[in-house]
Amino acid sequence: MTAHYDPPTTEHGAPAVWGPPPAAPPQGPEAGEPRQPFVRRLWRGRPEDPRWVRPALLGLLATTLLLYLYNLSASGYANSFYSAAVQAGSRSWKAFFFGSLDAGNAITVDKPPASLWPMELSVRVFGLNSWAILAPEVLMGVATVAVVYAAVRRRFSPVAGLSAGAVLALTPVAALMFRFDNPDAMLALLMSVACYLVVRGLEDGRTKWLVWAGAAIGVAFLAKTLQAFLILPALAVVYAVCAPVSPRKRFGQLAAATLALVVSGGWWVAIVELWPASSRPYIGGSQNNSFLELTFGYNGLGRLNGEETGSVGGGGGGAGGTGMWGETGWDRMFNSEIGGQISWLLPAGLILLVAGLVATRKARRTSVTRASFLVWGGSLLMTTVVFSYMAGIFHQYYTVAVAPYLAAVVGMGAGLLWERRREPWASIALAASVVAAAAWGYVLLNRTPDYLPWLKWLVLIGGLTAALGLVFAGRISRQLALGAAAVGVVAALAGPTAYTLSTLQEGHTGSIVTAGPAGASVMGGRGGGPGGGMRGGFGGGMPAGQGQRNQQGQRNQPGQQGRQGQQNGNGFGFPGGGRTGEGGMGGAGGVGGLLNGASVSSEARKLLEKDASQYTWVAASIGSQNAAGYQLATGDPVMAIGGFNGTDPSPTPAQFKKYVEEGKIHYFIAGGGMGVGGNSGSASQISSWIQSTFKKVTVGSATFYDLTQKASG
Numbered sequence: 001m002t003a004h005y006d007p008p009t010t011e012h013g014a015p016a017v018w019g020p021p022p023a024a025p026p027q028g029p030e031a032g033e034p035r036q037p038f039v040r041r042l043w044r045g046r047p048e049d050p051r052w053v054r055p056a057l058l059g060l061l062a063t064t065l066l067l068y069l070y071n072l073s074a075s076g077y078a079n080s081f082y083s084a085a086v087q088a089g090s091r092s093w094k095a096f097f098f099g100s101l102d103a104g105n106a107i108t109v110d111k112p113p114a115s116l117w118p119m120e121l122s123v124r125v126f127g128l129n130s131w132a133i134l135a136p137e138v139l140m141g142v143a144t145v146a147v148v149y150a151a152v153r154r155r156f157s158p159v160a161g162l163s164a165g166a167v168l169a170l171t172p173v174a175a176l177m178f179r180f181d182n183p184d185a186m187l188a189l190l191m192s193v194a195c196y197l198v199v200r201g202l203e204d205g206r207t208k209w210l211v212w213a214g215a216a217i218g219v220a221f222l223a224k225t226l227q228a229f230l231i232l233p234a235l236a237v238v239y240a241v242c243a244p245v246s247p248r249k250r251f252g253q254l255a256a257a258t259l260a261l262v263v264s265g266g267w268w269v270a271i272v273e274l275w276p277a278s279s280r281p282y283i284g285g286s287q288n289n290s291f292l293e294l295t296f297g298y299n300g301l302g303r304l305n306g307e308e309t310g311s312v313g314g315g316g317g318g319a320g321g322t323g324m325w326g327e328t329g330w331d332r333m334f335n336s337e338i339g340g341q342i343s344w345l346l347p348a349g350l351i352l353l354v355a356g357l358v359a360t361r362k363a364r365r366t367s368v369t370r371a372s373f374l375v376w377g378g379s380l381l382m383t384t385v386v387f388s389y390m391a392g393i394f395h396q397y398y399t400v401a402v403a404p405y406l407a408a409v410v411g412m413g414a415g416l417l418w419e420r421r422r423e424p425w426a427s428i429a430l431a432a433s434v435v436a437a438a439a440w441g442y443v444l445l446n447r448t449p450d451y452l453p454w455l456k457w458l459v460l461i462g463g464l465t466a467a468l469g470l471v472f473a474g475r476i477s478r479q480l481a482l483g484a485a486a487v488g489v490v491a492a493l494a495g496p497t498a499y500t501l502s503t504l505q506e507g508h509t510g511s512i513v514t515a516g517p518a519g520a521s522v523m524g525g526r527g528g529g530p531g532g533g534m535r536g537g538f539g540g541g542m543p544a545g546q547g548q549r550n551q552q553g554q555r556n557q558p559g560q561q562g563r564q565g566q567q568n569g570n571g572f573g574f575p576g577g578g579r580t581g582e583g584g585m586g587g588a589g590g591v592g593g594l595l596n597g598a599s600v601s602s603e604a605r606k607l608l609e610k611d612a613s614q615y616t617w618v619a620a621s622i623g624s625q626n627a628a629g630y631q632l633a634t635g636d637p638v639m640a641i642g643g644f645n646g647t648d649p650s651p652t653p654a655q656f657k658k659y660v661e662e663g664k665i666h667y668f669i670a671g672g673g674m675g676v677g678g679n680s681g682s683a684s685q686i687s688s689w690i691q692s693t694f695k696k697v698t699v700g701s702a703t704f705y706d707l708t709q710k711a712s713g
Helices: 038-044 053-069 080-091 093-098 116-126 130-155 158-169 172-177 184-204 207-229 232-242 247-274 291-305 339-359 368-389 396-401 403-419 424-446 455-471 478-505 602-609 624-634 653-661 681-693
Strands: 617-622 638-641 665-672 694-699 702-710
Touching: 038 053, 053 130, 053 158, 053 478, 080 093, 080 116, 080 624, 093 116, 116 130, 130 158, 130 172, 130 184, 130 368, 130 403, 158 172, 158 403, 158 478, 172 184, 172 339, 172 396, 172 478, 184 207, 184 232, 184 368, 184 396, 184 403, 207 232, 207 247, 207 291, 232 247, 232 368, 247 291, 339 368, 339 396, 339 403, 339 424, 339 478, 368 396, 368 403, 396 403, 403 424, 424 455, 424 478, 455 478, 602 617, 602 624, 602 665, 602 694, 602 702, 617 624, 624 638, 624 665, 638 681, 653 665, 653 681, 665 681, 665 694, 681 694, 681 702
Parallel strands: 617 638, 617 665
Antiparallel strands: 665 702, 694 702
């Protein structure tokens, strides 16, 4: 059965430029014309496009690349937890496959390893440094912008596609996470690819597009487990209803896509579950050494209900609930914790989504234009609702998953309403979206009154002026209408652009990072709504994310995580906790916390590097972040007792004693994130046994225990 298109028309009845492109005239050998050189075809783009389109796209991608590469090394090793795993995977193929935190393969990170693989391959080629780790994330960001452009451009105008790509590139949380080593960059890219492929399937009903979409979501599962499945209901329902094939074939295609998802995401899970536990690393984040338990517990239902066994703490529990991860409720995406990260164009996007569905309400069932709104808009709504009400661990940077969906909806909606601007309702809706963007931009900028205080007035006045012109866009000259639209775009993007540029100016390190200028995101607790919020969480006394930014112009260098000037912090590093400077829990002893890795002195590094080749692990430490700092500084494996926050039952005291008897561990690093948020019996017993049994070694202000020498007496 062939696909049914519904090309829209302009106000004059001619085919609109945002509809499906006309068939290109035959070119190449079959048309008797020589094939154009690749560079010329790359620059020219589609033959039916105006000549400025492809250069504009290449300019957008190049600008995004340069912006995201700017000042990249300021973040050093970024999240030392994942950077240590990258270092391990670049040294050991076994660590590469399992996602181990150390090359000795004691324990894995608390996620599947797919997001680590590009960075590990990069480090194998270019060596361990900040650029080798973070540049692959930048490339994923540029690729995501390209995918969103391509998706919007297929059904709408080139300007709509470029607008969608620009909105994504200038979203503050996107500029943060596409320059960071967490799994979210790969997740956002693959989710965008999945949406694009589903729309392709809706165009012609070909099975291959849906199968590839299922494969993309399966690989996304290997990046960040069940978060990859948030948009599955929306995609499946839209295809089941709108695909241009028979109902029987639709459900057969969905079954094939499900099989592709299971295979692409399940092969690694099956190998890990079938592999003898005694010869593989412990599954970090789980309580019984099972990846399935990790997936459906700590990284699954626990994130929704706040009952993550072994986590740092619980959540808010329902609408309006308050916990250490902030308030839940319908307005969570707009509050002082999250708003500045993602919500700049969210009110406008919702208006444009509704307008797009209204505009296509009379289209046939197989309308790809309407289906595009349903695919991207449904993904936006599903992800936003889940994030708003999840009671478990939640960080501001999770919202990067929303950015591609929102950008696509804004580009599609604005493009459609512009073409129909002669209809009063369309011009009013377009003006309303600009007013919403400007008014909400004013509110967000007003939350940081000392940051560019003039900008909020420019945004508000410019937006209202543009909206007035857009109301009459169908009645005034095209030049005046374009001028009003340009002013509206500037007003809508000025706020997020300023926050994005501020994000690019600073380095970001640790486990909890935020975009924007100082004070832009207030973390945790009661009053976390607009204008409120609890500063400091458990004792940092500052907005969340401040502790992860380098201050006073100083940059983190590889091997020096946490050295951020003269700032002392809370070594445990709770959400909103103190800055991770030298000091932490036990003074300037090189002890890391949950926020960041340890700061390692040259004397301590030399101590661990001596005779390092004789040991499987040069040291062991409570908590992954503390271990990661030392591992990155020395380049040698460091065992993380208890996993990320010291609560995983690995290794057991008996296992650890056996490692020591076999001479596999040289030193124990005192301090660390022991006992945070859960049962730390194993870590506590191991620490007590070491302190009472082995010789203490002090290097500067850092304390170690030599596990090859018994204490005197």
